[in-house]
Amino acid sequence: MRILVFTNTPAHVHLYRHAVARLEERGHEVCVLGREAGCTTDLLEFYGMPYRTYGEHVPETASRLEFGTALASQFARIARATLEFQPDVVFGRGPYAAAAGTLARAPTVLVLDDEPTDFNHTISRPFADTILSPSVTRRDLGDAHYTFDGFVECASLHPEVFDPDSTVHEYLGIDADEPYAILRFNALEALHDAGLEGFTPSQRRDLIDRLGERLTVFVSDEGGTLDLADLPARPYDLHPALIHDAMAGASLLVADTGTMVTEAGLLGTPALRYRGTDDHVYGEFQELERQGLVEQFDTYAEVRDRALALAGDGTAADRWQRRREAYVTDLVNLTNLLVDVAEARGSVDRLDPSSRRVVRPRSVVSR
Incomplete structure (x- = not known):
């Protein structure tokens, strides 16, 4: 065929x-x-x-x-x-x-x-x-x-097709037991993103400053406009094929885009989505919220405070992994x-x- x-x-x-x-x-x-x-x-x-x-x-x-x-x-x-x-x-x-x-x-x-x-x-x-x-x-x-x-x-x-690369910390240039967060900022250039707004430039900088005090921060900036020179963060610059391995090893993912939040939730990584001006109701996010794998927020203050709380919670990763094992395996x-x-x-x-x-x-x- x-x-x-x-x-x-x-x-x-x-x-x-x-x-x-x-x-x-x-x-x-x-x-x-x-x-x-x-x-x-x-x-x-x-x-x-x-x-x-x-x-x-x-x-x-x-x-x-x-x-x-x-x-x-x-x-x-x-x-x-x-x-x-x-x-x-x-x-x-x-x-x-x-x-x-x-x-x-x-x-x-x-x-x-x-x-x-x-x-x-x-x-x-x-x-x-x-x-x-x-x-x-x-x-x-x-x-x-x-x-x-x-x-x-x-x-x-x-789980039947994905086996995370346990050496991803080495690729990232950090210690094997070093906790890290990935922040994903959307360029909002797709057809379905028309008219939407995510994190503002000042909110991005504030979130990086605050999270950087608690753990290592990697930033994936889809628009390529954010200057990290004076911020406590590193650009996420691994080959794009390694992003799921990096998310699987992360302690936290925060984003104003949808796909990576869904992926992180299915990997058992605490995943926070800032809706910004996106008021569309997605069935996928509703389901992942019900399973305790994804959390969504309408205001910057809410997502910031929740991210800081999870960054200081040493038991969060284990809780998310247990939820993933109980839910994703049967999909x-x-x-x-x-x-x-x-x-x-x-x-x-x-x-x-x-x-x-x-x-x-x-x-x-x-x-």
Whole structure:
């Protein structure tokens, strides 16, 4: 079989990397179409995935002309790659996957989470043969929509597929028993981030100053605008493929972005999310809050005070790990499901009984 996979962001690389490797091991031909967005191509290279690039991420600051020109160029490259590859099934999300599946007349599988915008869903839903999402997703996308108990991040972070690198402290240049925090500051340039505000520059500096008095602080600044020269922190500068190992070894993660908070929670690392002006209700965060793995805050003072309390709590890491073991182990290993759906040519009805049991129609999931 020939399987086409879209990786529009770094998170999508992690979503599909184990499935791609396993499908290739089973003799299938896989083509990954990636977009230059953040560290996407760095990850594709690191994991040796068979990829081509179809374009670059267009920031929200681009003009309509720039956006339209870039979009037309991307769709043209996707069309050429799709016609050359002739896939039997397409995996992705949004208009890119929908266009490729339609052009190739191949079943299209969308793997979605509870993102705030309707654009991707509205454009792609009519062309999808199968839609997969976590059971906590709040949308009902019709008869083709199936859910599973877990998160899209379970494809790379389920205990069956993720084994943290115990030498990550060495890579970070700190002692093996030295506690550290990771602060992740969002650039807020994605389509779903339009109009949102996270930590202000002064709040970032204040948080670093205060946390730096209690433990070692590493800063991952997506926008690259924060000067750490006079602050008690170091830039997080490991290869992006090591971020999950670094999060697994951290005593605390604080962020104004969603994906890394979800990932840290699933790894059993105390994870705090500052909502800022984001008032969208995400099913994933609600579930992780119920499990005691993630905490969310509406004001800077609240997230700051909670971060300082956890930084001084020597028992917090053990509590979070116990919660993780009690909850995450029983979630669906999404990599297994993706491989099974690919080999069933995108059809849930063709899955064998054991695989079919882990998905259910969204319409029967209680809201």
